[in-house]
Amino acid sequence: MPELPEVEVTRLGFADRIAGARIEVVRMGKPLRWALAVEPSALAGRAVRAVRRRGKYLLIDLDEGLLLLHLGMSGSLRFTDMPLPPPGPHDHFDMVTNRGSLRLNDPRRFGAVVYARDEAAPLAIKLLGRLGVEPLGDGFDFGAFFAGLKKRHAPIKQVLLAGELVVGVGNIYASEALFLAGIRPTLSASRISRPRAARLHAAVREVLARAVERGGSTLRDFTNADGQGGYFQLEATVYGRAGEPCRVCSATIRQIRQGQRSTFFCPSCQKC
């Protein structure tokens, strides 16, 4: 589902088209993870300045305040020039502007749309304050990454998922990146040697960057901002391939559970 690449592809799909627009109407459906924290009617008349991304959050900058939007596990955003059809049972946020309409569809409602006055507002700090560095940005420095690993005694898979060192690595790309780096997911982060950490650092960047280039790939039900979906298939090396042969060495891919989440790895390619 939406990991960093999907969120970025979604952003790229509508950021330029909505920038400069004037909000006409905001409609909320069923409750999402958190309340909007402002009357929807209070947003009417405001201008959309830009759409940024921080981790898996989309930040929609307004002329006054901003919206923090998260796709959760099952959310997808669609931007259209056409009039919005009547909302379906899973359409929980509509933002109609003079340039087009944004609609969030999220069957499981783990997603969220939240308003904050600015990024220093308590709510924004709560959601964004602990996030690690952007893996595709200049801030993803190897020295800092390695130093961070040294301080963590949890399994490396968990440390990647936690998002406090580096953001955007979800359950699928965590398994993929660790395969690419040849590191066993259960290995304590603090025990990863410098050269192997360097491989992981590069692998995280590579896996995510490649996925963005492909237009977001993870799951079959991902849809981009144009509502296109189903084209992208994840060419997973290990994720979801338990019992199948490793694409590199033909050993049988194993599945384990870490923190109530599935992890996939090749017992031969990935060393402890």
Add this chain to the structure above:
DNA sequence: CGCAATTCCTGTATGC
């Protein structure tokens, strides 16, 4: 019934 997806929150453990 179990599982899949994300991340905040709570409770417990550890270190100084």
Add this chain to the structure above:
DNA sequence: TGCATACAGGAATTGC
């Protein structure tokens, strides 16, 4: 003892 940090587990939801 207190405080900060680290980590494990639980919760929210819905459709397969």
